[in-house]
Amino acid sequence: MPNSSEPIERHTLSVLVDNEPGVLARVIGLFSGRGYNIDSLTVSEVSHEGHLSRITIVTTGTPMVIEQIKNQLDRLVPVHRVRDLTVEASALERELAMVKVRGVGEARGEALRLAEAFRARVIDATRESFVFEITGKSDKIDQFAWLMEPLGLVEVARTGVVAISRGPEAM
Amino acid sequence: MSKQMTGAEMVIQAFADQGVEHIFGYPGGAVLPIYDALFHQNHIEHILVRHEQAAVHSAEGYARSSGKVGVVLVTSGPGATNAVTGLTDALMDSIPIVCITGQVATHLIGNDAFQECDTVGITRPCTKHNYLVRDVNDLARVLHEAFYVAQNGRPGPVVVDIPKDVQFATGTYVGRENIQHKTYRPKLDAEAPQIAAAVEMLAGAKRPIFYTGGGVINSGPEASRILRELARLTGVPVTSTLMGLGAFPAANRQWLGMLGMHGTYEANMAMHGCDVMVCIGARFDDRITGRLDAFAPGSKKIHIDIDPSSINKNVKVDLPIIGDCTRVLADMLAAWKARDLSIDKAALDAWWTQIDRWRGRNCLAYRQSDEIIKPQYAIERLYNLTKDKDVYISTEVGQHQMWAAQFFRFEEPNRWMTSGGLGTMGYGLPAAIGAQKAHPDALCIDIAGEASILMNMQEMSTAVQFDLPVKIFILNNKYMGMVRQWQELLHGARYSHSYSEALPDFVKLADAYGGVGIRCDKPSDLDAAIEEMIAIKRPVIFDCIVDQQENCFPMIPSGRAHNEMILGDMAVDLDEAITDEGKMLV
Numbered sequence: 160m161p162n163s164s165e166p167i168e169r170h171t172l173s174v175l176v177d178n179e180p181g182v183l184a185r186v187i188g189l190f191s192g193r194g195y196n197i198d199s200l201t202v203s204e205v206s207h208e209g210h211l212s213r214i215t216i217v218t219t220g221t222p223m224v225i226e227q228i229k230n231q232l233d234r235l236v237p238v239h240r241v242r243d244l245t246v247e248a249s250a251l252e253r254e255l256a257m258v259k260v261r262g263v264g265e266a267r268g269e270a271l272r273l274a275e276a277f278r279a280r281v282i283d284a285t286r287e288s289f290v291f292e293i294t295g296k297s298d299k300i301d302q303f304a305w306l307m308e309p310l311g312l313v314e315v316a317r318t319g320v321v322a323i324s325r326g327p328e329a330m
Numbered sequence: 331m332s333k334q335m336t337g338a339e340m341v342i343q344a345f346a347d348q349g350v351e352h353i354f355g356y357p358g359g360a361v362l363p364i365y366d367a368l369f370h371q372n373h374i375e376h377i378l379v380r381h382e383q384a385a386v387h388s389a390e391g392y393a394r395s396s397g398k399v400g401v402v403l404v405t406s407g408p409g410a411t412n413a414v415t416g417l418t419d420a421l422m423d424s425i426p427i428v429c430i431t432g433q434v435a436t437h438l439i440g441n442d443a444f445q446e447c448d449t450v451g452i453t454r455p456c457t458k459h460n461y462l463v464r465d466v467n468d469l470a471r472v473l474h475e476a477f478y479v480a481q482n483g484r485p486g487p488v489v490v491d492i493p494k495d496v497q498f499a500t501g502t503y504v505g506r507e508n509i510q511h512k513t514y515r516p517k518l519d520a521e522a523p524q525i526a527a528a529v530e531m532l533a534g535a536k537r538p539i540f541y542t543g544g545g546v547i548n549s550g551p552e553a554s555r556i557l558r559e560l561a562r563l564t565g566v567p568v569t570s571t572l573m574g575l576g577a578f579p580a581a582n583r584q585w586l587g588m589l590g591m592h593g594t595y596e597a598n599m600a601m602h603g604c605d606v607m608v609c610i611g612a613r614f615d616d617r618i619t620g621r622l623d624a625f626a627p628g629s630k631k632i633h634i635d636i637d638p639s640s641i642n643k644n645v646k647v648d649l650p651i652i653g654d655c656t657r658v659l660a661d662m663l664a665a666w667k668a669r670d671l672s673i674d675k676a677a678l679d680a681w682w683t684q685i686d687r688w689r690g691r692n693c694l695a696y697r698q699s700d701e702i703i704k705p706q707y708a709i710e711r712l713y714n715l716t717k718d719k720d721v722y723i724s725t726e727v728g729q730h731q732m733w734a735a736q737f738f739r740f741e742e743p744n745r746w747m748t749s750g751g752l753g754t755m756g757y758g759l760p761a762a763i764g765a766q767k768a769h770p771d772a773l774c775i776d777i778a779g780e781a782s783i784l785m786n787m788q789e790m791s792t793a794v795q796f797d798l799p800v801k802i803f804i805l806n807n808k809y810m811g812m813v814r815q816w817q818e819l820l821h822g823a824r825y826s827h828s829y830s831e832a833l834p835d836f837v838k839l840a841d842a843y844g845g846v847g848i849r850c851d852k853p854s855d856l857d858a859a860i861e862e863m864i865a866i867k868r869p870v871i872f873d874c875i876v877d878q879q880e881n882c883f884p885m886i887p888s889g890r891a892h893n894e895m896i897l898g899d900m901a902v903d904l905d906e907a908i909t910d911e912g913k914m915l916v
Contacts, residue, residue: 177512177513180462181450181451181454181462184451184454185454187456192455217865223642223646226642227642227643229637230638230641231639233638234637234638234639235459236479236481236485236511236513237459237513238458238513239513248672262826293697321883
C-alpha cells in the first residue's frame with residue numbers, strides 16, 4: 160500500500176441502503192474482499208415504508224483507505240448515501256451492552272455500586288447474578304466490563320456503535 | 331405498456347424492448363421455460379456456445395466491438411459457476427453484460443437441490459450488481475434495471491437469477507419506459523471550475539502527456555473523436571493502456587504507443603518525465619505504474635473517471651474530475667477554445683525533441699531471421715496484410731497478447747478486444763466469435779498462443795455451426811511463453827511446467843471441427859499463407875510456428891519504475907538508458 164507511513168485513523172460511517180436481501184452481504188463482502196477493517200457494525204431498518212436500512216460502520220485505515228472505503232460503498236447499487244460522521248460533524252456515538260455478573264457477598268454489593276456509578280440498570284437478578292444494561296460510548300462500556308471482571312463477569316453482549324450527527328440536518 | 335405473460339416470456343419481451351438481437355447461451359434444466367419461449371419467436375437469435383465461460387466472453391466481444399450490451403443465458407448450478415470467470419473478466423474490464431441464470435424453484439432454494447448453487451452469493455463480488463427474482467411481478471422491472479445498471483456509469487456485468495417456478499408463473503409485464511432505478515444515478519458532468527482548473531493546468535505545462543484508457547472506448551466513439559481534436563489542438567503526446575488502444579490513431583505523430591510493463595520506451599519515459607499528466611478513463615493499474623513511489627515523480631496529475639472509487643486508489647492525484655469521458659473532454663475542448671489557450675511552444679518543442687530522442691532507441695526492434703518466424707514479424711505481417719480491411723482483433727493472454735498490442739496498429743476504437751484486468755487465457759476465440767456476430771462481414775482474428783487457445787478450443791464448434799468465419803492466428807512457440815519468459819528472467823531458467831507437451835496437430839484439429847487448418851513455419855511462406863487465410867470464408871486455425879526462445883521486450887520488471895526498463899538487445903543504446911540495477915535483472 161502506498162503512503163503506509165500515513166497515520167491510521169478511526170472513522171464512523173453511516174450508510175443508508177435499500178433494505179433488500181443480500182445488501183448486508185454486499186457491504187461486508189466489500190470489506191473482506193478488499194481487506195478493509197470493520198471494528199464495529201450495526202444494521203437495522205429505519206424506514207419501513209421506504210424500505211431503508213441504516214448501517215453504521217466503524218473502520219480504521221489511512222486517510223487514503225478511508226476515502227476508498229467511502230467511494231467503494233457509494234458505488235454499490237443499493238446504497239443511497241454514505242456519510243463520514245467523523246469528518247462531517249461532531250457525531251454522537253452510543254453503544255448498548257448487557258453485562259452478566261455472577262457473585263455473592265461483597266463482590267455482589269460492589270458490582271451494584273459500580274453499576275449505579277455508571278448508570279447501568281439491573282434488568283435481571285437472581286440470588287447469585289445480575290444482568291446490567293448499560294448505554295454509552297464504547298470506552299465507557301469497555302471500562303465497565305473491565306471493572307466487573309474481578310467481581311464475577313460472566314459474559315457481555317454489545318450492539319456495536321450507532322451514530323448520528325448533531326444539529327437539525329439529516330444524513 | 332403492461333401485459334400478462336409468463337416469467338419466461340417476460341425475459342424474451344424485455345430483451346426485445348431493450349433492442350437485443352443476439353444472445354449467447356447454453357440450455358439446461360432450470361432455464362428450459364426461457365428456451366421454450368425463445369423457440370416461439372424469431373427476432374432474437376441465440377448463439378449456442380460450447381461452454382458457459384465462452385458465452386460470457388462472446389458477449390464481451392460482441393459488446394466491445396459494437397457498443398451494445400452483451401446478453402448471456404445459462405442454466406443454474408454449473409451453468410452459473412462456469413460463467414463466473416467471464417463475469418469477473420467483464421467486471422475487471424468494465425464491459426456491459428446482462429447474464430440471465432436459471433435457478434431451482436423457489437421452494438427448493440437452500441435444499442442442495444440438483445444443479446443448485448447460491449448464484450447471487452457466488453457472483454456478488456464478480457458483478458456490478460445482481461438480483462434473485464422471487465416474484466414474477468418484480469421480473470420485468472428487474473430485467474430493465476439490469477440493462478440500465480449494466481450500461482450506465484462505469485459499465486459492468488449484471489446477473490439476474492430466475493427460479494424455474496418464476497419462469498412458469500404468470501404476472502404483469504411492464505415496459506422499459508416505466509422503469510426508473512430508485513437510486514442509481516451516476517454523475518456524468520464535471521463542474522465548470524474543475525474544467526477551468528484542468529485546462530489552466532494543462533496550458534501551464536512544459537512536459538504534458540495524455541494517458542488514456544478503456545474508459546475512452548467505453549464512453550463511445552465520440553470520446554475518441556474529441557480526444558483526437560484536443561490532442562491536435564494542444565499538441566500533447568498521447569499514450570494509452572492496453573485497454574484503450576484504438577482511441578487515438580497509431581498512425582498519428584503524437585502517438586507514443588502503449589505504456590506500462592510491456593509498453594514502449596518513449597511512452598514510459600515520457601510518463602516518468604512529464605510535469606502534467608492527464609489520465610483519461612484509466613485507473614493507474616499496477617501493470618501501468620510499476621513501482622508506485624517512483625511513478626511519474628514531480629508531475630501534477632489530472633484524473634478523469636466516471637467511477638469515484640478509481641480516484642486516489644493507487645495514486646494520489648491533484649485534480650480529480652468525476653464524469654463521463656465524452657462530456658468532460660468536450661467541456662475541456664470548449665474551455666480550451668473559449669480561453670484561446672496554448673502550451674508554451676518552446677517548452678513543448680523541447681519536450682518533443684526529448685521524446686523523439688527516446689523514440690530513436692527503436693525499443694521494439696528485434697533480430698530478424700530467414701530461417702525461423704519471429705513472433706513480432708508474424709504480427710507485423712498480419713497487420714500489413716489486413717490493415718486495409720474491416721478488421722477486429724481479439725487476443726488470448728500472454729506474450730502473443732503483448733506482441734499484438736505492440737505491433738498491430740489500431741486507428742479506430744472498438745477494434746481491439748483483449749482481457750486486460752483479469753488476464754483470462756481462453757478469452758480470444760469466444761470474443762472473436764462475439765465480434766464476428768456483431769460484424770458479419772468483417773475480418774475477425776483471434777491472435778492466440780498455442781496454450782491459451784486450448785482453454786476454449788471447443789468454441790470452434792460454435793464458429794462452424796453459426797458460419798462465423800473467425801481466424802485463429804496461433805503464435806506457436808510450444809511454451810506458455812510469458813511464464814517461460816518470467817522463469818528465464820526471474821527463476822533461473824527453471825522451466826517448471828511451462829512447456830506445452832503433447833500439443834494437438836492444429837491443422838488436423840481444424841479439419842476435425844469442420845474448419846480449415848493452415849501451418850506455416852518459414853518466414854518466406856508467411857505472406858502467402860496469411861493471404862490464403864484471409865481469403866477463406868470459413869473458420870481457420872493458422873498454426874504459425876515461431877521462435878521458441880523469443881522474449882517480449884521492452885519490459886518493466888514488476889516492482890520497478892518506468893525508467894528502469896529492460897530493452898531487447900536490438901534496441902539502440904543511449905547513455906541514459908537502463909540502470910545497472912535494471913541490467914542485473916537480465
